[in-house]
Amino acid sequence: MSFSALTKGITVGIAAGAATYALVNAGSKSRKKVKNSAGKAMKAVGDVIEGLGFMMS
Numbered sequence: 001m002s003f004s005a006l007t008k009g010i011t012v013g014i015a016a017g018a019a020t021y022a023l024v025n026a027g028s029k030s031r032k033k034v035k036n037s038a039g040k041a042m043k044a045v046g047d048v049i050e051g052l053g054f055m056m057s
Contacts (some may be wrong), residue, residue, distance in 0.1 A: 004056055008049050015045045 019038035 004053055007052070011045060011049055015042055 019042065022034050022038060
């Protein structure tokens with residue numbers, strides 16, 4: 001397993017766990033906002049990982 005694949009897996013796992021934690025602990029009024037923010041955060045993390053992959057190759 002390459003270092004970048006391991007890093008990507010760990011980062012995605014952390015981001016997914018944080019999003020799940022925020023969604024579970026959010027009040028009913030703010031759940032939609034949390035879902036929206038979590039989606040944007042996951043996309044940003046993916047972009048960062050992709051950028052790191054380009055730099056390492």
